[in-house]
Amino acid sequence: MAGLVECVPNFSEGRDRSVLDAIAREIEGVAGVRLLDVDPGADTNRTVVTLVGSPAGVAEAAFRAIRCASALIDMSRHKGAHPRMGATDVCPFVPVSGVTMEDCVEIARAVGERVGRELAIPIYLYEHAASRPERRSLADIRAGEYEGLADKLKDPAWVPDFGPAAFNARSGATVIGARDFLIAYNVNLNTRDKRLANEVALNIRETGRIARDSSGAQVLAEDGSPVRKPGLLRAVRAVGWSIEEYGCAQVSINLLNYHLTPPHLAFEACVTEAAKLGLRVTGSELVGLIPLDAMRSAGRYYLERQGESTGVPDAELVHVAVQSLGLNDISPFDPMKKIIEYRVREGGRLLIDRSVRDFVDELSTDSPAPGGGSVAALCGALGAALAAMVANLTVGKKGHEAAREEMIKIAEDGQRLKDAFLDDIDRDTDAFNAVMAAGRLPKKTAQEQQAREEAIQEASREAIRVPLGVLERTAAVLDLAEAAATRGNPNSASDAAVAALVTVACAEGAYDNVMINLPGIADKGWARDVASRAGSLLASTSDRGQKISERVRARLEEQAQD
DSSP states (O other): OOOEEEEOOEESOSSOHHHHHHHHHHHHTSTTEEEEEEEEETTTTEEEEEEEEOHHHHHHHHHHHHHHHHHHOOGGGOOOSSOOSBSEEEEEEEEEESOOHHHHHHHHHHHHHHHHHHHOOOEEEEETTOSSGGGSOHHHHHTTTGGGHHHHTTSGGGOOSBSOSSOOTTTBOEEEEEOOOOEEEEEEESOOOHHHHHHHHHHHSTTOEEOBOTTSOBOBOTTSOBOEEOOSOTTEEEEEEEETTTTEEEEEEEESOTTTSOHHHHHHHHHHHHHHTTOOEEEEEEESOBOHHHHHHHHHHHHHHTTOOSOOOHHHHHHHHHHHHTTTSSSOOOHHHHBHHHHHTTTTOSGGGSOHHHHHHHHTSSOSOSOHHHHHHHHHHHHHHHHHHHHHHHTTOTTOGGGHHHHHHHHHHHHHHHHHHHHHHHHHHHHHHHHHHHHTSOOSSHHHHHHHHHHHHHHHHHHHHHHHHHHHHHHHHHHHHHHHHHHSOGGGHHHHHHHHHHHHHHHHHHHHHHHHHGGGOSOHHHHHHHHHHHHHHHHHHHHHHHHHHHHHHHHHHHHHHO
């Protein structure tokens, strides 16, 4: 899957559905973006919107939504229970997959600059995008709220990061930033007692609890403030509560950075702490969405504990995670609804979601896409999958104990490469369709002709970048195939040889798809560089893949004659 960014803008309107519908239409009108949720609150007079998509698409959708809100929401008339300072109060960008926090910081700054320049709204950057330490906290920036904004903007310490240092009575100010993905996660206990659940929460959350001496009195620091005994887990907030509907108490957890503390470690900490109180964890509940990476990590964690190979497909990792965390304890856990990457591609649009027959049938029609580029990527996926298969057939086999760790690594790398090639099946078709769409742009005026040519050039470059990336990745697959053929289960040597052969086919097909698009590139220097690099990659891959196959074949023929 290509890079995926989540955006969670909060708008200061929770009662007028027509305003929210207009904002939603702006978001849904952007290609490469999916609107996941619109959650209004009447008392707070505030709506939280969740959208996800490509970095460029999310940036554009966020700007359009902010622009729409500035036109339809008048802050001078706004009343609500939630703290706020603008029509679009806060707009965070969150990395989901294939992007870094630094990427989201760049998006936040670019959107902030555009909003400030085009809409004349004061913009403050926060969290990872903050321009200075004292602006990292949203609460600090929002102090004084809308009512205190006019005076705040007169203070040199509060000059906006973008936009005018002038009070915009209608739109107020907007806080834009980049933050980690927050996972709301509840662990279920076999008790209704809120007090016991809160004991577990106090023990695991980062801030812990107030320290007390042997008499039960608070321990105080020199300045008179209470000393806190930190909890077990970093970047974790937690509290205990009891849910009558579920008939149990829960440890309600916010995982502020799941890379520091993933759900499975929070779950295991609750298991340990609950046991100390005579309690048992019965399962857990995910509130909202979760990144696929967090589910993968949980699946690998429990497979490792079981002594099994972790180089298995995502579907198996997710299944192991769901079972191990007891995510079906309260209600059925549907990965297609709860995993954010799956929600984005829901609906079966992708070629890779089709059956083999459906894909081949589509391939055989007079439609020019999917075509050779998608088939080349499919060959790469098959090669990586075969290498992973041989590795998994080696793990745990008698006589191959010394190769165990290497084979697990090969299986994991094979799964990662397989998924990347699968993504390229659709990316190649999308790139071709983009070239065709650019060619259909209007060209009546000189301005339209220039815009059309620029669109054609960029689409053509992408149509080259995709197969070039496929070609570049083939060397890594051959590394896996060669190791599997040499040190893997000898009963699967033929599979390793086929992995090498289909990878050669992948490389040759990808090379041809690079070359066929190069004549249309206006920058001939760039085209020559790409052609040279592609030629070197193809020569290396073809020669090496054939040699791997020949070595295996010679061994098989020798064995057949014994």
